[in-house]
Amino acid sequence: MSKLVKDISEAIRLSGLKDGMTVSFHHHMRNGDHVLNMVMAEIANLGIKDITINASSIFDVHEPVTELIKKGVVTGIECNYMGGKVGKAICEGILEKPVIFRTHGGRPSDMEKGTSHVDVAFIAAPTSDDMGNCTGKIGKSACGSIGYAFADAMNANKVVIVTDNLVPYPLSDYSISEVYADYVVSVPEIGDPKGIVSGTTKITRDPVGLRMAEYAAKVIDASGLLKEGMSLQTGAGGATLAAAKFIKDIMLERGIVGSFGMGGITGYMVDMLEAGCFRSLIDVQCFDLDAVMSLREDPRHMEVSATHYAGVSGKSAAVDSLDVVLLGATQIDVNFNVNVHTDSNGYIMGGSGGHSDTAAGSKLCIIIAPLTRARLPLVVDRCLTISTPGKDVDVVVTQRGIAVNTKYGKNEELKKALIAAHLPVCSIEDLKNKAEEISGVPAPVKTSDRVVAKVLYRDGTVIDTIKAVV
Amino acid sequence: MSKLVKDISEAIRLSGLKDGMTVSFHHHMRNGDHVLNMVMAEIANLGIKDITINASSIFDVHEPVTELIKKGVVTGIECNYMGGKVGKAICEGILEKPVIFRTHGGRPSDMEKGTSHVDVAFIAAPTSDDMGNCTGKIGKSACGSIGYAFADAMNANKVVIVTDNLVPYPLSDYSISEVYADYVVSVPEIGDPKGIVSGTTKITRDPVGLRMAEYAAKVIDASGLLKEGMSLQTGAGGATLAAAKFIKDIMLERGIVGSFGMGGITGYMVDMLEAGCFRSLIDVQCFDLDAVMSLREDPRHMEVSATHYAGVSGKSAAVDSLDVVLLGATQIDVNFNVNVHTDSNGYIMGGSGGHSDTAAGSKLCIIIAPLTRARLPLVVDRCLTISTPGKDVDVVVTQRGIAVNTKYGKNEELKKALIAAHLPVCSIEDLKNKAEEISGVPAPVKTSDRVVAKVLYRDGTVIDTIKAVV
Numbered sequence: 016m017s018k019l020v021k022d023i024s025e026a027i028r029l030s031g032l033k034d035g036m037t038v039s040f041h042h043h044m045r046n047g048d049h050v051l052n053m054v055m056a057e058i059a060n061l062g063i064k065d066i067t068i069n070a071s072s073i074f075d076v077h078e079p080v081t082e083l084i085k086k087g088v089v090t091g092i093e094c095n096y097m098g099g100k101v102g103k104a105i106c107e108g109i110l111e112k113p114v115i116f117r118t119h120g121g122r123p124s125d126m127e128k129g130t131s132h133v134d135v136a137f138i139a140a141p142t143s144d145d146m147g148n149c150t151g152k153i154g155k156s157a158c159g160s161i162g163y164a165f166a167d168a169m170n171a172n173k174v175v176i177v178t179d180n181l182v183p184y185p186l187s188d189y190s191i192s193e194v195y196a197d198y199v200v201s202v203p204e205i206g207d208p209k210g211i212v213s214g215t216t217k218i219t220r221d222p223v224g225l226r227m228a229e230y231a232a233k234v235i236d237a238s239g240l241l242k243e244g245m246s247l248q249t250g251a252g253g254a255t256l257a258a259a260k261f262i263k264d265i266m267l268e269r270g271i272v273g274s275f276g277m278g279g280i281t282g283y284m285v286d287m288l289e290a291g292c293f294r295s296l297i298d299v300q301c302f303d304l305d306a307v308m309s310l311r312e313d314p315r316h317m318e319v320s321a322t323h324y325a326g327v328s329g330k331s332a333a334v335d336s337l338d339v340v341l342l343g344a345t346q347i348d349v350n351f352n353v354n355v356h357t358d359s360n361g362y363i364m365g366g367s368g369g370h371s372d373t374a375a376g377s378k379l380c381i382i383i384a385p386l387t388r389a390r391l392p393l394v395v396d397r398c399l400t401i402s403t404p405g406k407d408v409d410v411v412v413t414q415r416g417i418a419v420n421t422k423y424g425k426n427e428e429l430k431k432a433l434i435a436a437h438l439p440v441c442s443i444e445d446l447k448n449k450a451e452e453i454s455g456v457p458a459p460v461k462t463s464d465r466v467v468a469k470v471l472y473r474d475g476t477v478i479d480t481i482k483a484v485v
Numbered sequence: 486m487s488k489l490v491k492d493i494s495e496a497i498r499l500s501g502l503k504d505g506m507t508v509s510f511h512h513h514m515r516n517g518d519h520v521l522n523m524v525m526a527e528i529a530n531l532g533i534k535d536i537t538i539n540a541s542s543i544f545d546v547h548e549p550v551t552e553l554i555k556k557g558v559v560t561g562i563e564c565n566y567m568g569g570k571v572g573k574a575i576c577e578g579i580l581e582k583p584v585i586f587r588t589h590g591g592r593p594s595d596m597e598k599g600t601s602h603v604d605v606a607f608i609a610a611p612t613s614d615d616m617g618n619c620t621g622k623i624g625k626s627a628c629g630s631i632g633y634a635f636a637d638a639m640n641a642n643k644v645v646i647v648t649d650n651l652v653p654y655p656l657s658d659y660s661i662s663e664v665y666a667d668y669v670v671s672v673p674e675i676g677d678p679k680g681i682v683s684g685t686t687k688i689t690r691d692p693v694g695l696r697m698a699e700y701a702a703k704v705i706d707a708s709g710l711l712k713e714g715m716s717l718q719t720g721a722g723g724a725t726l727a728a729a730k731f732i733k734d735i736m737l738e739r740g741i742v743g744s745f746g747m748g749g750i751t752g753y754m755v756d757m758l759e760a761g762c763f764r765s766l767i768d769v770q771c772f773d774l775d776a777v778m779s780l781r782e783d784p785r786h787m788e789v790s791a792t793h794y795a796g797v798s799g800k801s802a803a804v805d806s807l808d809v810v811l812l813g814a815t816q817i818d819v820n821f822n823v824n825v826h827t828d829s830n831g832y833i834m835g836g837s838g839g840h841s842d843t844a845a846g847s848k849l850c851i852i853i854a855p856l857t858r859a860r861l862p863l864v865v866d867r868c869l870t871i872s873t874p875g876k877d878v879d880v881v882v883t884q885r886g887i888a889v890n891t892k893y894g895k896n897e898e899l900k901k902a903l904i905a906a907h908l909p910v911c912s913i914e915d916l917k918n919k920a921e922e923i924s925g926v927p928a929p930v931k932t933s934d935r936v937v938a939k940v941l942y943r944d945g946t947v948i949d950t951i952k953a954v955v
Binding site for chain 1: 486488616617644653654655657658659662663664665666667714744745764765766767784785786787789790792793796799800801802803805806
């Protein structure tokens, strides 16, 4: 018995994929992913139409999808993040049915609750055996964690493992079990290593970024959370990495050992683990090669499913135990709602990812963003798109001031603590005024009434819609 | 947020356990288990009645259950194995409702298919954090794999983790995720280490056992399966371990590298892994301390769920890739049906465990058993209880002859190969006659019409019933 089939076309035929069905993909191959395009090209070749793609993220490398939309092969897209290339086409109205945006926690939980059905999941696996025991830890296309793919494997009707490193049965250090795999396909290359992970992640040297980073570290310190057992999630952006550097210095100086670092993991978090700042790392996605290596070698570095990371369908998720998260924003409004979906011209160029999951779960959610970008203000009266609701945001750090969110009956003590720490605390309205002094009040983005995307909160409810740009 | 509750009583109350419900337990603590008795005593204290216990196995240490049956606290038992003490009471008619016997693969699969519902699972965890990430690999009560508990955790309505080694969050090398845990209870001792695992497993020195072992190794060699990539499951019995020793010698002599050793894992299988006889071990349960240590330290030694090991509800299980299994029997009949449930007096003293799962999945299923035991013949006209159907058995090895099962349209080539290898091949009827020459024809066991247990095959169908002993 073997589940190995000849090629992707054969796997699609065996899976019973038909017009109108939903296929799913995970995004650990990031902008180096070959699998989504390979599979969708075969689906088109087989004459199958009206397919919905449920991908944990859509990157610029997936731009060929726009051609498949025009041909009627693809008629629906669901994702947690969408890069600017496909995003622009969506905002120009290429797809009739609105895109469904979820969060990294909401996506697996919707599958588990049965509110998101996947007919055939295609799982890019850097290493697999012929029965479908697979992992991202090893192989020429190693991406580390494949945490986003667990829910697809466990909930899709049929599961196809696509690998470029077929190994003899059994693969002992498997992440996803053969229990879930229907077919295995061996292909020459599931991704371009250069696009899968960046070589190294770098801390910003930009003075604005460094100032924000320093402020953020001081906010955490003043909050009282920077103590034994502290847990932290940072993104891979230069300013949040710089903030992690300041936090690391404080932890080492004071001999503080945190419980865990979490998130998409970078080499910088690995350094903190190895320096003794954390007891463990909780990893749903690796951002660079150092993170991949660490996940493979260090038992303190844990791979978790997206449900374990941030879901709402389990009995708990790691975000529920998170102390501090540092997040970005393209816009934030005077009610502290955050936009990470659309740019200031109204075009989709992002998505929640784990933004609203970690904001909701953490004790202290800090948004770090420069007061203006490309001569447009960060703070506005109402975000063009609400990605994360204001009630889950605690502090906004800019280079020109720090706003504490006391609008929802909390954080009064925190505000006093930041003032006592001589941090430049001001109101969110002050930040808005300062931003508008620099960049002026921008002309409103012109959108039509047509909804091109719905943004679902982690519980599956619609939190906002995105309209076509005129 | 923490899931830690004060004590077992509190966990039971929070779980909502009520009269008539089903609770589940796993058996990796084996005859050293404290958890089943502790929990059931608290359930009795709370005045809850009419409870069904679904335990992967019932050992002699669980004898207090018989008192709870008399009091009406326990009115149902479901398990894959039952030791002689509780088994005797069952056969004497203590429990009104028949015991449900499943296989190690059938039990989790019935949970996953929804044909076996568990209200509250109690999981003995040698190490856990306060959110329920838990493992059997470390802690003073370390038992290694907790593979049988995965299905309980994933399918029960409420899940209580009972640990005697509570560690700070997060436990990085977890086996069961917090996603599945509702409550965590810390107790002084979940088990007696002396009963959990044996210190070492020993190869038989008995000449009868050694002869059978040598025959079994020769049967495997003659079958053509003893080659590169071979996979093998043996039990922990002295004769099967001795067979493994002969197989190991052949593999090392010829430079054969097998794919995997599987099963309940002993130190002997670990030796074979370390000697290069296998590339990996697939482990659903550790039988001794060497196996526990190896699972903890060696990434080639894989922990798997019972579904992954032997289930029928997944897309595949490891037993489907198994070449050879060496199994025991208390009786075998002329149609090659095997009894591992009842002794020759009709009393329950065992169960399928993985017997019929591995028999069904393997290419070559060899039963090793002495021709007579306690002056009773091994081979009979009809087994008192059918545990594994004859169609899944290939060869019976005794010290006085080897019977090849050609009754179901297979194994003719195998029979020729064994004869060509000068092995003492005879018919199953010959074995029966030889046994009866030694021990005489035993008086039939007297049973009443009352069914005290139903034996379910791995697919959930009833394969046999066990009657009360008169």
